[in-house]
Amino acid sequence: MMTQDEVDLVLTRLSADCDAMTAALVDLEDHPGRRLLDGAQLSGVTLARWTAAKAQSARLWEDFERYRSILDRARQVRARRGRPGNPELTELTELLTGRVVERSTAAIPLPQRALTGPATRTERVTLPELVELMTSSYHEVAEVVADSEAIWSAFARRLDRAEDTARAARALADSLGLPDRLAAVSAELADTRLLAFSDPLSLATNTHQPDFCRVTRVEDDLAAAHTELRSLARLREDLAGQLARATAAVRKVATAEADAEAARAETEARIGAPRPIRLASALPALRRQLDLAARSGDRHDWPGAAEHLAGLAGAAGAALDRAASAKDSATALLDRRAELRGRLDAYRAKAARLGFAEDADLSSLHAEARALLWTAPCDLPAATRALNRYQKTLADKGLQR
Template structure:
């Protein structure tokens, strides 16, 4: 049993809506700047190459086929609509309804196929074979062709738009990195030089292969720029660290000088006020400290000229040398102060022991009095015989302790 009139009307409405949508979408695709440039609508087509040329060729073939399909599609629907309008209001025959049904659902559209090569034809074969398909089959073919064309032209449109933005951003990035290299007074890194050369080439090719260039930006150019940025930013950080190290270098050298002066002063005082005392240590030779100053000035000059890596190594060695001298100077100062400090400690000890003897009623003990008198005479004489002073204070303490236990 065939379709009723109401069913045919619903089908016609549905196909008309699909036809309207197809026409709108195809016109919107036609208006894409990428399609206009690639197809040459109104102007010579863009002379694209590479990936863009391959995909654009397929897309242009698809859209050409799509226009042919759309013409068949619209013609079939128009024919069905015309037959529907011609139907009488009463006494509609089944054959009239079947004719419209065949147009809408049957294999009623003759679709020309590709030309058959002569080698594959027999005597009565036609040059071109045709096949009949339904309106639904034709719509499916149209949708496949539209998807191919849409995806390609939209991708090209996006690629051109993105490339314009990428060109601006990349140009700015390259300029910033070039300026950073100049500020650091270093040679342009090889990765940056390669990126600049590639960027110049890509600028010339942007209109010819946007799809290929978009990929080249991601795979080739961006990693080069990232590598150059990391290298230069690392140098910038090293430069900042060197500036901080240089700022700390002079105070550390001044501190070393002061340590050495204090050590010499302590040594001189110990030599003049102490005899037969603990050993003392000499200071760092003045020529060594002067050489450290000259070395630092040479490093500063190289740094001002833009040398970073070698200066970093040199300054590290310089700081290690200063640190070693500082440790030695600190030890010398401590050793040179020790005799004077020891004498002062002995004076305090003797006073404390004398006070203890007084408190215990032993202050007038003849032996203790003699030891105290002799110890004070030695401790307050110059130069002080430190060994003798140590011995006398020790005797006084032992004698006092014995007297307290008796």
């Protein structure tokens, strides 16, 4: 049996707990997440969890009423006398520590009943046990409410920004005559918004944080579409300028190809082998692309014009590279001949220093190499072999001295 002081101490603590529970339950009822969950058309994971949480919330209030009812009874017993006697202390001990809280009554399954036993089973707990059960239920309900509100808020901010971008992009698309340009990403944005507000908990990570993967994809698609539309708008405003720049690029290719052809012709006149490669002109294809771009612009087909201009820019760059490479290849053959001529002169000067200026073998080999190198068109492989024979013979004679 509890003493008077123990009873008063427990009653004080339970009264404070009752006030705290009242405030916590009211805060849970008034939480923005609770209002959102009650007002939304839920689906999926959120619907399942909120259905269970709502049942627990209702059970919480029922348990709270049981708690308060037992506490009120204990207060009434304690108020009977300033100094409670044994009857009051016995009753208070039972109320404050005994299994006096009746939570539920359930039918006992037929196979588990005794022939003379009861047909129902009543769950009874102590006040501390009741508080422990309520605390567990409270945390479960609060988690669903708080997580839903946090995910809603996080997605709402990003989805609102995405919708702003979509509106600007749609206005631009309409002005360009491309109303369907954003159909797919707009539908995805709408689906994502619907999911975020009907089933927010399906968009949470294992750590209860918002999983933004889906909305990030929508944002990326919107940004790409908006960037493309802005580019098309710039093209519309400056079509003449872009066509002029494309025309200049085609002229530049024409000049580069002409330079490459001139170098090839010059080299072909002077070098017989190997023959310089004739460059296949890119100009016909480039001019077709330029014409298609201009026609697309005339039809206000801005995506078509952009595609042709982009293709032309890439092809023109590649054509310039090919023309420069062809010119370099042609002039490289002339440079090779000049190098071989210089080496032949250097070997002959060395032969003179070694006293072989009148050597018949070297004179014959020199004449052969010189004839090949100074005859047009020049056979570079044959001249190289003749030069190598001259150099080897000179080296051998030098070693014999």
